[in-house]
Amino acid sequence: MNASLKVQPHHLERSAYLYVRQSSMRQVLENVESTKRQYALRGRATALGWSDEKIVTIDSDQGESGASASWREGFQRLVTDVGMGRAGIVMGLEVSRLARNNADWHRLLEICALADTLILDEDGIYDPASFNDRLLLGLKGTMSEAELHVLKARLRGGILNKVNRGEYRCVLPTGFVYDDLGNVVLDPDSQVRDTITYFFETFLRVGSASQTVKVFKKEGLLFPSRMRNAKFLVFQHLTASAALRMLNNPRYAGAYAYGRRHYRKLADGRKVPKKRDRNDWLACIPDAHPGYITWERYEQNLAVLETNGQGYKVARSSPPRDDRKPGMSATEHKALMANLPVSQLPEHRLMKPLAH
Incomplete structure (x- = not known):
């Protein structure tokens, strides 16, 4: 199906959501070209029929990793708005911009399918309710998560090589x-x-x-x-x-x-x-x-x-010492330690004789 034919009038009645994210503040400052490409997706939405006032940009997750969505406020807002039927299409430069975690990615796909919301990336438009599109999006999510694993493994391997030589710089203790x-x-x-x-x-x-x-x-x-x-x-x-x-x-x-x-x-x-x-x-x-x-x-x-x-x-594990004399009851020992007769102990005075 032609990508433009997937956009129906009921999609245009809702908003187009553009999600912009960079993984670290260093990328935000240095990798400005990627940020420009993400913001440029607004032009794709305009070409598909959305007016400027209908395009919502969510860029509050700049400098946040995509490994998990639990602390990404912008992604949580996106999922909420999609679930409430406010979004006609969700746009991201690539799958990894939306989520690196397969659980978060498939959660978004499921909600988009239920809400009849389209997904757009640099390669095309997808309908999560369609089996073929859902399969392709799932594969893209799996590859994105695998890419994150490979990047972490390479970084970890480089650190461990320095560690084995004693050259990796750590925070030093006082002195x-x-x-x-x-x-x-x-x-x-x-x-x-x-x-x-x-x-x-x-x-x-x-x-x-x-x-x-x-x-x-x-x-x-x-x-x-x-x-x-x-x-x-x-x-x-x-x-x-x-x-x-x-x-x-x-x-x-x-x-x-x-x-x-x-x-x-x-x-x-x-x-x-x-x-x-x-x-x-x-x-x-x-x-x-x-x-x-x-x-x-x-x-x-x-x-x-x-x-x-x-x-x-x-x-701590030793039992308390019991210095009572043989045959002495606990009450008599307490009275002895308090230097009082048994009849003067508070608990003894509160005791009432049994009714016959």
């Missing part, structure tokens, strides 16, 4: 910086270096993260913290969580480590981190750069933390 050549060196600020060195010396002396925090608090020492993506330092009170992170971080022992955690994505888009065992780290290269402690001291610190944790678990 380390990159020099002009990209090498990891100790922080040039002597106050930062001395404070971190004193932290590990204190832990070696007291043997506990919480006790180390108490020493810093007692001596009125503040701990440096370099804000992420910022070049300035802030000094604040040392916390137990910060102390544990430092003691568990192998970079303070001069080791390059990557992949100590993996992230599981939830349905709402949030990522939940989970620690990996050391044998499952993606990379661990000792003596990769200068450190504040040796690798042996790092492992000894971990052993101390594990021992402290086991002692805490034993204390």
Whole structure:
């Protein structure tokens, strides 16, 4: 069927929706030609019979990935308007502009078929209610999702190659910086270096993260913290969580480590981190750069933390001590501890004799 014949008068009575999207803000700024091509689809709608006031442009998803529609406000609005019968045609430069996820794509196709809404891309016009067009659109969606998988695999492969060589640049913990050549060196600020060195010396002396925090608090020492993506330092009170992170971080022992955690994505888009065992780290290269402690001291610190944790678990799991004398009831023991006769206990006074 001729593409123009698919456009019927009842389609023209409704609006034509143009969906414009780029995957990242960098693409929005640099790949302006793609944006121009997407906006140029308005001319296709005008040629098919839609007036300018009937063409609705949705471009609020600029800089949003098409991997999922859950956080794309513009796509959600598009699906809603199609389902309410407001759209006669949905236009996108290609399938990947609308969705990279097959579930989102087929959801849109199903709604378009039920609402008798056409779909237009750079190659032509499709009627989702038609089997042949629906099949072709489904294949395009599958190829778009596969393309996203290939792009991610290539990017991931390049990162892992750098990781295996210890060359992939990660966010450094407080106490380390990159020099002009990209090498990891100790922080040039002597106050930062001395404070971190004193932290590990204190832990070696007291043997506990919480006790180390108490020493810093007692001596009125503040701990440096370099804000992420910022070049300035802030000094604040040392916390137990910060102390544990430092003691568990192998970079303070001069080791390059990557992949100590993996992230599981939830349905709402949030990522939940989970620690990996050391044998499952993606990379661990000792003596990769200068450190504040040796690798042996790092492992000894971990052993101390594990021992402290086991002692805490034993204390928590121990049953409460029962120091009642043989034959003494719980009520009599309570009265003894309160230094009161049993008759004066509140619960005893509230008890009423049974009616005969």
